[in-house]
Amino acid sequence: MAVVAVLDLTSGPGVGLLPLVSLGPAFAGLTGGWRRTAVIGVVAVVLCLGLSVFDGLFGTRRGFTALLSVAGVTAAGLVAAVLRQRREAELASVRSIAEVAQRVLLRPVPRSAGRLRVAVSYTSAVAEARIGGDLYEVVTSPQGVRVIVGDVQGKGLEAVETAAVVVGAFREAAYDEPDLKAVGERLERALERHLTRERFVTAVLAQAGDGAHITLLNFGHPAPLILPEHGEVRYLEPPGRALPLGLGMHETSGPKPYEVPFTPGDQVLFYTDGVTEARAPSGGFYPLEQRVGSLADRAPDATLAAVRRDLMEHVEGPLQDDAAMLLLRYRNG
Structure with missing residues (x-):
């Protein structure tokens, strides 16, 4: 997200890097918990708003599309993080049962x-x-x-x-x-x-x-x-x-x-x-x-x-x- 922000500030609005801010919450949903994903998603939305104002895209179709992309990816990341944490909890339970079975067998x-x-x-x-x-x-x-x-x-x-x-x-x-x-x-x-x-x-x-x-x-x-x-x-x-x-x-x-x-x-x-x-x-x-x-x-x-x-x-x-x-x-x- 920091790299995208720097590139966007130096290259200007013509390059169209603003939607790439959504990579932050996307990776957070794959690797972190839902709370961390939510925090990074909020930061991404704020960053997207700030960059759209700087680029003069606030209120335009491009600015709205970029903001919607970040919000959508954040929501998907939250769902993925919640499901992954549930699977990890189930796996931990299965492993604990396997350890008991090992001690018995x-x-x-x-x-x-x-x-x-x-x-x-x-x-x-x-x-x-x-x-x-x-x-x-x-x-x-x-x-x-x-x-x-x-x-x-x-x-x-x-x-x-x-x-x-x-x-x-x-x-x-x-x-x-x-x-x-x-x-x-x-x-x-x-x-x-x-x-x-x-x-x-x-x-x-x-x-x-x-x-x-x-x-x-x-x-x-x-x-x-x-x-x-x-x-x-x-x-x-x-x-x-x-x-x-x-x-x-x-x-x-x-x-x-x-x-x-x-x-x-x-x-x-x-x-x-x-x-x-x-x-x-x-x-x-x-x-x-x-x-x-x-x-x-x-x-x-x-x-x-x-x-x-x-x-x-x-x-x-x-x-x-x-x-x-x-x-x-x-x-x-």
Whole structure:
């Protein structure tokens, strides 16, 4: 508005810049509240009147048209500001509900569980979202610390609803059932009641008791990585491939539990395919096995934070899929 006023004063009435004063309330309606828009609109009308008097256009058709333009744009800006503020209030309410849903579905895991240190990282592929189709949970049961990390097929609210069913069933079964296979069977039954069409959830379950090993049960999920205190990083592949949760009705037997050594100083990294399938602009996948070993010599939270930063640098942009990671460290003391 100041620039338009200066140009109008220096160039004279022949150029016809007076209607451009309406740009002030137009931008105010896009960026500010209705009160600020109204104040700027009043200033614009006063400025338009002053310039029309200076230019000798007051009372003429051109002066009246310019004044009407400023008043009309101010009114439109007020309406736009009011509607935008209402939408922002609704969005804030939805976000607060989403945060509550996040705390219920993906509540903070304990930093310490039995002999384990635990850390979690979750990155949603949707910038505005806090939760998605990936899931995780840690439960301390009479049999030891039990963990689940999974990935629901698909995206959106339906995937979140399915994830809530799996997490809820796991919280109950992990405490009640005597072994991981029984926990997996409970999850299958819960999904069978919930799913209305053929959907599935890849998941890996783990149990760390008092022995020097960790027991795993893999339902078609990417194999976890073990980071031994002394030795090479390697994948903990299951003895045989199994169908994901929700498709158990298509085979007679589910996956078989398998044990791997897990001693003080060792770490196990669980993750979803949003990590390993994250692509660089050149098309290369994120080399998790190669990168995580050099980033693991620190506290679990710091380790996952370093892996997440490295992952974001690899893709050089937003992720195309949700990425969840859960790290277990066997404490030395």
